[in-house]
Amino acid sequence: MKQDQSGSRPAPTLEMVAALAGVSRATVSRVVNDVPSVDEDIAAKVRQAILAVNYTPNRAARSLASRKPNSVTLIVPESTSKVFADPFFASVVQGVALYLADTDYTLNMVIASEAKPEKTRAFLLGGNVAGALVVSHHAGDRSWAHVSDHIPMVFAGRPLAEGGSYYVDVNNEAAAEGATRLLIQGGRTHIATIAGPQDMPPGVDRINGWRNALEASGLDDSLVEYGDFTLSSGAKAMRRLLERGKPLDGLFVANDQMAAGAYTVLHERGIRIPDDVAVVGFDDDSFATSVNPQLTTVHHPIIDMGKKMAEILVDLIEGKPTDRVTQIPTSLVIRDSAS
Amino acid sequence: MKQDQSGSRPAPTLEMVAALAGVSRATVSRVVNDVPSVDEDIAAKVRQAILAVNYTPNRAARSLASRKPNSVTLIVPESTSKVFADPFFASVVQGVALYLADTDYTLNMVIASEAKPEKTRAFLLGGNVAGALVVSHHAGDRSWAHVSDHIPMVFAGRPLAEGGSYYVDVNNEAAAEGATRLLIQGGRTHIATIAGPQDMPPGVDRINGWRNALEASGLDDSLVEYGDFTLSSGAKAMRRLLERGKPLDGLFVANDQMAAGAYTVLHERGIRIPDDVAVVGFDDDSFATSVNPQLTTVHHPIIDMGKKMAEILVDLIEGKPTDRVTQIPTSLVIRDSAS
DNA sequence: TGAGGTTGAGAGAGCGCTCTCTTGCAAGTT
DNA sequence: AACTTGCAAGAGAGCGCTCTCTCAACCTCA
Numbered sequence: 001m002k003q004d005q006s007g008s009r010p011a012p013t014l015e016m017v018a019a020l021a022g023v024s025r026a027t028v029s030r031v032v033n034d035v036p037s038v039d040e041d042i043a044a045k046v047r048q049a050i051l052a053v054n055y056t057p058n059r060a061a062r063s064l065a066s067r068k069p070n071s072v073t074l075i076v077p078e079s080t081s082k083v084f085a086d087p088f089f090a091s092v093v094q095g096v097a098l099y100l101a102d103t104d105y106t107l108n109m110v111i112a113s114e115a116k117p118e119k120t121r122a123f124l125l126g127g128n129v130a131g132a133l134v135v136s137h138h139a140g141d142r143s144w145a146h147v148s149d150h151i152p153m154v155f156a157g158r159p160l161a162e163g164g165s166y167y168v169d170v171n172n173e174a175a176a177e178g179a180t181r182l183l184i185q186g187g188r189t190h191i192a193t194i195a196g197p198q199d200m201p202p203g204v205d206r207i208n209g210w211r212n213a214l215e216a217s218g219l220d221d222s223l224v225e226y227g228d229f230t231l232s233s234g235a236k237a238m239r240r241l242l243e244r245g246k247p248l249d250g251l252f253v254a255n256d257q258m259a260a261g262a263y264t265v266l267h268e269r270g271i272r273i274p275d276d277v278a279v280v281g282f283d284d285d286s287f288a289t290s291v292n293p294q295l296t297t298v299h300h301p302i303i304d305m306g307k308k309m310a311e312i313l314v315d316l317i318e319g320k321p322t323d324r325v326t327q328i329p330t331s332l333v334i335r336d337s338a339s
Numbered sequence: 340m341k342q343d344q345s346g347s348r349p350a351p352t353l354e355m356v357a358a359l360a361g362v363s364r365a366t367v368s369r370v371v372n373d374v375p376s377v378d379e380d381i382a383a384k385v386r387q388a389i390l391a392v393n394y395t396p397n398r399a400a401r402s403l404a405s406r407k408p409n410s411v412t413l414i415v416p417e418s419t420s421k422v423f424a425d426p427f428f429a430s431v432v433q434g435v436a437l438y439l440a441d442t443d444y445t446l447n448m449v450i451a452s453e454a455k456p457e458k459t460r461a462f463l464l465g466g467n468v469a470g471a472l473v474v475s476h477h478a479g480d481r482s483w484a485h486v487s488d489h490i491p492m493v494f495a496g497r498p499l500a501e502g503g504s505y506y507v508d509v510n511n512e513a514a515a516e517g518a519t520r521l522l523i524q525g526g527r528t529h530i531a532t533i534a535g536p537q538d539m540p541p542g543v544d545r546i547n548g549w550r551n552a553l554e555a556s557g558l559d560d561s562l563v564e565y566g567d568f569t570l571s572s573g574a575k576a577m578r579r580l581l582e583r584g585k586p587l588d589g590l591f592v593a594n595d596q597m598a599a600g601a602y603t604v605l606h607e608r609g610i611r612i613p614d615d616v617a618v619v620g621f622d623d624d625s626f627a628t629s630v631n632p633q634l635t636t637v638h639h640p641i642i643d644m645g646k647k648m649a650e651i652l653v654d655l656i657e658g659k660p661t662d663r664v665t666q667i668p669t670s671l672v673i674r675d676s677a678s
Numbered sequence: 679t680g681a682g683g684t685t686g687a688g689a690g691a692g693c694g695c696t697c698t699c700t701t702g703c704a705a706g707t708t
Numbered sequence: 709a710a711c712t713t714g715c716a717a718g719a720g721a722g723c724g725c726t727c728t729c730t731c732a733a734c735c736t737c738a
Contacts (some may be wrong), residue, residue, distance in 0.1 A: 010406075011466035013694055024718045029696065037716060056465030060402035061694035064723045067349075069399070071447065076436075089429045097415075097450040101458075108410065108447040111436040119440075126395030127350035231629045264631060267606075290570045292603060352724055363688045368726065376686060400724035403693045 012053040021049035032057060059106070069130040071106040072313060073123075077136045078114050088285075088302055092135050092156055095306020103314055105130065117143060125150055131313045152316035154309045158201045158325070166316065168308045168326040172202050175298045175330040176209025179280040180252050182296070183338060184217050188250030188278055192223030194237040194262060196254040203229075206254045206282060223248065227258045231287075234261025242269065250338070251279045256287040256297055263291050278338035293336035304328050351392040360388035371396060398445070408469040410445040411652060412462075416475045417453050427641055431474050431495055434645020442653055444469065456482060464489055470652045491655035493648045497540045497664070505655065507647045507665040511541050514637045514669040515548025518619040519591050521635070522677060523556050527589030527617055531562030533576040533601060535593040542568075545593045545621060562587065566597045570626075573600025581608065589677070590618045595626040595636055602630050617677035632675035643667050 014032075018025045023042060030038050031046040038046075049055075063070045074096060076089065093109075100107050108129075112120040124132055124147050131152040134144060144153060148165060155167040183191050193210045196203030207224065214221040225240045227233030234253060238261065241248065253259035259281035266273055273279055273293055281288060281297035288295040305328050315322045353371075357364045362381060369377050370385040377385075388394075402409045413435060415428065432448075439446050447468075451459040463471055463486050470491040473483060483492060487504060494506040522530050532549045535542030546563065553560040564579045566572030573592060577600065580587065592598035598620035605612055612618055612632055620627060620636035627634040644667050654661045 011464075011694095015694075025695080026697085026719080027717060030717090033696085039716070042717085054464075056461050056467070058403070058465070058694050059467045060399040060408070061723090062696075063399035064397070064403055064725085065694075065696040067696085067723065071445075074448075093432075093448065094450060097448055101450065101452065106410075106447050107449075108445050109413075109432065109436055110446075111433060111440065113440065122393075122395050125350075125393075126397070128395070128398045231625075260629070286570075290599070350724095354724075364725080365689080365727085366687060369687090372726085378686070381687085397724050400693090401726075403695085404724075404726040406693065406726085 011058065012055045013058070014055075016053055017046065017049045017055050020053060021046045069128050070104055071108050071129055072100065072310070072317075073129045073132045074107060074109045075112050075120065075124075075132055075134045075136075076109070077112045077134075089135060091302035092306040092309070095303040095308075096133060096310045097306075098303070099307040099310035100314075105314065105317075121147055131317045133309050133313055152313055154313045154316070156305060156309060158205075160199065160201050164324070166312060166322070166324050168305055168312065168328060169201075170300055170305070170330045171327045172205035173209040173212070175332075176206040176252065176254075176282065177213045178209075178330075178332055179282065179298050180210045180213035182332060182334075183250035183252065183278055183280060184213060184219070186250070186274075186278055186338060189219060190223070190247045191219060191250035191252065192225070192241050192248055194234055194241070194251070194253045194258050195224055195226050196229050196258075197226065203254060210252050227254070227261070229255050229258060231257050231261040234258025235265050236261075238262035238265040242271075249277055251277055253279065253281050256281040256283045256285050256295060259295055259297070260287045260291050274336065274338050280332075280338045284333050288333070288335070291337075296335045296338040297333055299331045299333045301328055301330065350397065351394045352397070353394075355392055356385065356388045356394050359392060360385045408467055409443055410447050410468055411439065411649070411656075412468045412471045413446060413448045414451050414459065414463075414471055414473045414475075415448070416451045416473075428474060430641035431645040431648070434642040434647075435472060435649045436645075437642070438646040438649035439653075442649075444653065444656075460486055470656045472648050472652055491652055493652045493655070495644060495648060497544075499538065499540050503663070505651060505661070505663050507644055507651060507667060508540075509639055509644070509669045510666045511544035512548040512551070514671075515545040515591065515593075515621065516552045517548075517669075517671055518621065518637050519549045519552035521671060521673075522589035522591065522617055522619060523552060523558070525589070525613075525617055525677060528558060529562065529586045530558060530589035530591065531564070531580050531587050533573055533580070533590070533592045533597050534563055534565050535568050535597075536565065542593060549591050566593070566600070568594050568597060570596050570600040573597025574604050575600075577601035577604040588616055590616055592618065592620050595620040595622045595624050595634060598634055598636070599626040599630050612676050613678070619671075619677045623672050627672070627674070630676075635674045635677040636672055638670045638672045640667055640669065 014025050014028050018028045021028065023046060027038065027042065028046050031043050059070055074093065097107055110120060110123065123129070129151060132147070133154050133156070135156045145163060147153060153165065155165055158167055158169045159165055180191060191214060193207060195207040198204055211221050223241060223246065225237035227237040234257065237258065242265070251262065253262055259279060262279065263273070266277060271277055279295065281295045282300070284297045284299040288297045308326055308328060312322055312326060353364050353367050357367045360367065362385060366377065366381065367385050370382050398409055413432065436446055449459060449462065462468070468490060471486070472493050472495070474495045484502060486492060492504065494504055497506055497508045498504055519530060530553060532546060534546040537543055550560050562580060562585065564576035566576045573596065576597065581604065590601065592601055598618060601618065602612070605616060610616055618634065620634045621639070623636045623638040627636045647665055647667060651661050651665060
């Protein structure tokens with residue numbers, strides 16, 4: 001438990017391995033980097049020496065010598081980080097970290113202060129970072145345009161204003177349409193929606209999907225109320241929907257958290273789910289299985305999204321041709337609130 | 340939007356700044372590192388040159404030359420990362436990142452694969468990292484003992500088996516005791532608890548706090564049921580509590596998520612909160628304000644915890660004397676479920 | 679005025695790697 | 709036998725910094 005390691009022996013270097021194996025530094029470097037043109041006998045001897053001294057390459061030296069950074073930054077705008085009470089953030093990070101674990105890139109994280117954005121920008125442009133991932137509620141923020149001229153960047157979610165940036169997203173519109181179609185197929189004819197904010201791409205896309213499905217079946221699409229993706233806003237929207245006094249037997253909610261809010265109001269009024277009103281949510285987060293009856297919802301594969309973002313970023317860094325927009329497939333999880 | 344920057348001019352170096360300012364590289368280095376013994380006129384000229392070429396120090400070179408890493412790693416065991424549906428993880432990261440933003444350390448994140456722990460260990464011991472923070476459900480996992488002999492480490496939460504490691508935590512026991520005392524002061528005399536798992540320190544400490552408060556007032560402490568911190572386990576525990584058929588007018592729940600589960604059962608049975616049963620939770624997470632009536636709960640300052648962890652780690656790295664255990668103060672947030 | 683002291687800037691040797699270039703050697707060619 | 713080829717290993721020059729050492733310039737005081 002000696003936390004003081006001031007006097008600890010320094011980490012073994014390439015040089016030491018070379019000396020032990022009786023070869024040159026260059027040869028050890030070749031072995032470490034899997035350069036094929038090394039005699040197998042020699043390579044074996046080197047590998048043994050590496051194990052013997054427990055050698056690990058020094059990343060700083062490597063980065064310096066090769067003239068390229070070996071880390072990738074995940075940026076979370078400060079305002080966004082405050083809102084992350086949902087598992088979205090943790091899951092994206094998880095996906096990203098899992099993918100990068102198998103590469104030579106290290107993941108670092110930055111909370112981008114809105115007060116001094118130059119600080120983050122300087123960090124990114126200082127040549128210390130090979131690329132960046134942005135997880136933001138205001139995806140595609142124009143403020144990153146300048147940065148993305150210099151280093152590869154990949155965004156989580158479709159930017160509100162498409163600007164040629166690389167991003168990965170789920171097909172919110174198609175998924176919402178599918179969810180609504182389930183309601184229609186279940187025989188529901190008065191289908192409302194609690195939509196998300198219309199200044200966020202998922203908010204816009206999900207309501208459009210709902211509308212598409214209704215139009216395709218010639219159903220009424222006037223039963224719309226808006227929330228802000230929070231539980232309480234979902235409850236309020238549900239109340240407003242009910243106060244309209246119109247018939248209502250199906251409900252598509254733009255995320256599970258608002259659906260949980262809607263549930264409380266429905267329960268209050270003694271409206272049965274799914275008997276009186278069938279409900280479909282979106283995201284398949286912890287709320288979906290927390291509520292009773294369990295929520296039928298669209299599964300949003302966030303970890304996969306993180307993985308894909310990392311994959312695309314690495315491809316970009318290494319100059320591989322890559323599609324600018326990537327859609328991750330969703331699936332409808334049928335539980336008890338609609339089927 | 341040119342993602343291809345292969346031909347972009349290289350980042351400015353110390354050398355370039357020195358040339359522009361007409362001084363030596365060493366002098367620029369002094370200015371950058373705030374060494375006092377530099378003539379103010381010259382320093383001003385250098386600063387101007389730095390601005391002119393938009394110079395940012397190369398972290399790899401710095402780390403190499405100074406022979407010390409400039410990054411700190413946040414480790415999340417794979418098994419833990421899967422469970423992080425709660426905002427705990429995101430908040431700790433946020434706190435850590437916020438603190439480090441004002442230091443010269445960069446935060447990097449690793450998901451420690453349980454399958455190949457040597458990989459993480461090699462990374463940490465390879466001399467590439469100045470220190471590490473561990474956020475785990477099984478805090479104080481003995482597997483880190485070897486690592487902490489070599490680099491400073493700080494854990495989130497008290498390890499189950501105290502082993503001399505540095506950690507920061509809230510005083511779970513005292514906080515739980517205070518929460519229970521509120522119930523007693525409110526005149527409740529039959530106070531139950533839904534406790535957490537007894538193989539996790541918060542689970543143990545919180546039930547102990549509850550018991551302490553009851554004993555101090557000579558009340559019965561037999562009304563205990565256990566959950567695993569999930570919503571559904573809270574509901575089940577509540578059900579078991581009610582099935583005992585004993586009088587019950589107060590309830591302390593070891594976290595808000597289980598409290599939310601208990602709520603659903605209480606509502607089902609028509610038991611009024613707080614009129615029939617007053618409820619106090621723990622954590623003050625999003626569940627506390629999602630439920631109706633809003634939950635009186637212990638505020639768990641997770642962001643502060645992250646900040647403190649980072650602060651202690653940096654102190655450790657820089658050799659400053661530091662307390663081994665740090666308790667972050669909690670506060671009781673009085674809402675509607677008990678007062 | 680000159681010895682000794684102080685202060686501030688420059689010189690230059692690395693830090694641990696990568697990578698190009700060169701060298702040495704065995705095999706193939708005439 | 710003298711030559712060219714081909715290929716694997718070594719030499720050595722950096723990468724952009726830090727930091728110690730050295731030295732010039734200026735002070736101070738007898």
